[in-house]
Amino acid sequence: MAIELKMPALSPTMEEGTLAKWLVKEGDTVKSGDILAEIETDKATMEFEAVDEGTIAQIAVAEGTDNVKVGTVIAILAEEGEDASAASAPAATKDDTPEPAAKADEAKPADKVEDSAHPAQEKVETGARQLFDAASNEGEALPEVPEGTEMVKQTVREALRDAMAEEMRADDRVFVMGEEVAEYQGAYKVTQGLLEEFGDKRVIDTPITEYGFAGVGTGAAMGGLRPIVEFMTFNFAMQAIDHIINSAAKTNYMSGGQMRCPIVFRGPNGAASRVAAQHSQNYGPWYASVPGLIVIAPYDAADAKGLLKAAIRSEDPVVFLENELMYGRSFEVPKLDDFVLPIGKARIMRPGKDVTLVSYSIGVGVALEAAEKLAAEGIEAEVIDLRTLRPLDTATVLKSLKKTNRMVVVEEGWPTCSIASEIVAVAMEQGFDDLDAPVLRVTNEDVPLPYAANLEKLALVDAAKVIEAVKKVTYKG
Amino acid sequence: MAKSPARTAQSDPQIPNRERPAEPQRYEASKEELLDFYKQMLLIRRFEEKAGQLYGLGLIGGFCHLYIGQEAVAVGLQSALEVGKDSVITGYRDHGHMLAYGIDPKVIMAELTGRAAGISKGKGGSMHMFSTEHRFYGGHGIVGAQVSLGAGLAFKHKYAGDGGVCMAYFGDGAANQGQVYEAFNMAELWKLPIIFVIENNQYAMGTSVNRASSEDQLYKRGESFRIPGIQVDGMDVLACRGAAEEALAWVRAGKGPIILEMKTYRYRGHSMSDPAKYRSRDEVQSVRDKSDPIEAVKRELEKLGVTEADLKPLEQEIRKVVGEAADFAENAPEPEAPELYTEVLVETY
Known part of the structure; x- marks a missing residue:
């Protein structure tokens, strides 16, 4: 049985890479440990080693190819006794490959690979993966950057x-x-x-x-x-x-x-x-x-x-x-010669009038994702990125609270004695009269982060939890 | 103990595969130099005695670690340094090192009493005093922290190429801290200009060296890092100065760090609140009688024809300086309440 050699993931978040160089050619005999190719990402160049013995029957992705998705079949290895010329990549590079039936049966919908073009890719959906995906959300233009700046x-x-x-x-x-x-x-x-x-x-x-x-x-x-x-x-x-x-x-x-x-x-x-x-x-x-x-x-x-x-x-x-x-x-x-931002100033990532979502670091991506989904339901969330945690820009937070009267803090971290706790205290002490609902914290679960993919997902903050909290504070839940 | 069993070739065969510093020579001081050592050591002694007294009167609070008995170490070593060029850093027993670096006794004493005129404006106290002007970098309360920080100061000397050397003091207790060895490793790896001075006063608070250290010959503690060490009679100011000369020659030649283990003794408890029950009164008295560093200098001076009567005016002058420092420290106003909030950060955000 020919073995499909697939584009490897060099890190948990790698999605694609460059097949920089083939060190073998079709017809070469390889054994376990031989270096087959060099793979590049924006982080590093890695060597791709053979695991099985056999003959390179086909090179399916030429060297120098950029943006090769993780899981794409890049070569076919014929095992001993197999006719190398007969083994070929069965439509591996085509985008419409049907998912193997057995795999489809096992896979729960939530675990399915999002990238349908590459069904071979076993992309486990974890909490971190969700965070990573959320981290692609962009905020409003930076207030500190002059208009027209490239x-x-x-x-x-x-x-x-x-x-x-x-x-x-x-x-x-x-x-x-x-x-x-x-x-x-x-x-x-x-x-x-x-x-x-x-x-x-x-x-x-x-x-x-x-x-x-x-x-x-x-x-x-x-x-x-x-x-x-x-x-x-x-x-x-x-x-x-x-x-x-x-x-x-x-x-x-x-x-x-x-x-x-x-x-x-x-x-x-x-x-x-x-x-x-x-x-x-x-x-x-x-x-x-x-x-x-x-x-x-x-x-x-x-x-x-x-x-x-x-x-x-x-x-x-x-x-x-x-x-x-x-x-x-x-x-x-x-694109500025000397782009320096002020320390201690929060940033409004998305304006809104119905609820304020306060966050920082990767939590901002989660908040933005939640805001986008809430907008579809007619709830306009204002997303604030604290940017600096000390000193805290309480003025920006309180100003937004005055406008929306509701607040949810989103934090990729533990709930106890958190930045979220601090924001809640600030809202109580300095914004009490502006509150139409208790401020809620949406954080990771109060446990050490587990390894298992499903447990990790349960432990980490995500947009669904934020949406749930927003519905509570807006009394729409 | 305190008798300085100097390293001997017989008992301690050296590894021949690398260069070693020469055995330091006892410093040959001129009469003027010796008088100056005497004066500085006596200043530290009288200053510390006064601090102890003020502590008893409730004018000094918290922890107050006195340097009495160890005066020869700071005075002998730092007399070889260049103030403002070479940097000094130590732990919490820091009054002596400051006085030996020429820092005004008034602002030190006023810091001890927690006054606005103190060198740290009353916000640091006994354990946290600094004078960047003198390149005296503290005064650190966490045992062993000053060793890595000192390696950082040495890093700066090398980076800036300013020709300076850092002298980083720590005790026999700190010598068991892990970060000391992290600092040793980097200092030798990067050939940093630093003299690690282990002030072995025999007791880490109440624990004697041999109860806490599997290798109690602390000068050997750099061996695994290829840092040479020298054991020095820390009760003899001239031996201290001689060792400093040798160490400085080594470090300034770019050969990297060196360790000086100063065998010394503290007469008082670890801090003012330590009744020192872990050692006998006789032990302390015996050191005072036989090895007192100030009496030793006095004897050296006698050999040069300086009599007890000759020293009288000098002693009176020191009493006066210390008395004035104490008056200043007692009468200077406490920090104003708004000082509570200043200097948390340098900049405003």
Whole structure:
């Protein structure tokens, strides 16, 4: 039986890639472990290895082909004793392949692959996948960008990299350190190209030693440099949290304003896809509770760029929370020489009059998705992206509450002592007279994030939960 | 203990596969230098005694860790540094290091009493004092934190190419913290200009070194990182200075970090609230009698013909300086209430 070799997914969120190069040709005999091809994504180039032994009967996708969907049959392998010439790709590259009957029987509708053109693709629908899909929703134009400014599509990953590169060009004191930031080009490729441009003096690979390098960065900031410390994920920053809080955040106050600590701690935060409890946590509420810190959690690429530049320039220590699921998402970014956004200002992503949805980071995508669906039912939701979690832009939140009189907070994180809790308190203390209904929190479930796809989906925030909450506060449920 | 069993070649065969610093020579101080050491050490002693007194009177609160007994370490080592070029960082037992770096006793004492005129405007207290002008970077309350921070300061020296060296002090207790070794690793990997100074005063709060450290010869703690270490008699200011010279030569030559283990002793409890029941009164008295660092300098001065009577005016001057610092600290006003909210952040957002 001929074996179909399919375009592999190199990460949980990869949907397509470039078949950069074939290292075998039709008729070649291969054995397990042989490298067959090189596959490229925006993040990395990976080698595609043979698992089974056999002869390459057919190469179905030529090298140099872009946008090859995950799951597409790219070659056919004839097993020993099989006639290689007889084996061929049965309509694998055609778009109208019917789904194999057995598979259709097993698959529940919810688990079905959305991409009907590629039925071979087993795209498991998980909570993270839903978040990822929601993260494609775009907000209204940035108020800070002058009208008529040329916009370019950029991924969040590229926007972050450009922000760092621009600030490094402008200020010699700025440097980046962290695990795999230099030669590997970043664990999530956010620092791609920086080593080449700035050299190993300013783009520094550290050993796996979070507590230590957070301390080294903090000390360097105290000494007068402007470090950007990358954590591979903020989960690992728990090892370093002492320096972030005790050393960086408190220094200016403890020294009577004498000793500053202009440092940026940045990296992905929140749930990723199927990485389970220790790798999936939102630290926004933790850091946002600490006086002396600035905490930023952007949603789209323009905010990521403008706010990271602002963070690097700030005289204060900044915790800059990114999101792994967002890195590959593209958004419009203004083409300006020096695009810097103000810290501490929320953004109205979508105007509305019936209810206010407050969120930040990837939760904004969920809120926007919910708003879109609600609009179809005649409910106009105003979506606010907090962007900065500390200091919190309560004025924008309260102003919107005054208009809509109803509020739901959407947070990809735990409910207890959350940013959502804080927004609820602000609404109670400062917006009580404007409330026509209790403010509701739509958050992840109050459990460590599970691995199983179905449980992960149940645990994470989604648009349906937001819609349900909106119906409650608008008394339409 | 305190008798400085200097490293001997017989008991400690060295690994021959790499360069080692030379055995430091005891510093040959001129009379003026020796007088200056005496003066600085006595200033620390009298200052700390006064701080203890003010603590007893309720004028100083919280934790107050005194440096009495360890004066030779800060004075000997820092006399070899260049104020404003080389940086110094330490833990919470920081008054001595500040005085040894020429920081005004008045603003230190006023910080201890929590006054607006204090070096941290009364917001830091005994454990959190800084003088960026002197390149004295604290004053840190979390045991061991100053070691990684110090590596960061050294990183800055190297990055900026300013020729400075960081001297990062920590105790025998902090020497067991994990981040110390994370910092050792990076410091050697990146050849950072840093002198790690372990002030081994024999007790981590109430736990003696050999009850807490599987390897109690702390100067060896850098071996796995290829960082050389030297054990020094921390009760002898000239030995301290000599060790600093050797360490500075090593670090300034670009050979990376070095460890100095200073064998010293604190006379007082860990902090003011420690009755020090974990050691005998005799033990403390014996060190005071036999190894007191200030008495040792006095004897050195005698050899150079400086008599007790010659030192009298100097001692009176120090009493006066300390007395004035205490008066200043007692009488200076407390911070104004609005100070509560200032300096949380540098910028306004």
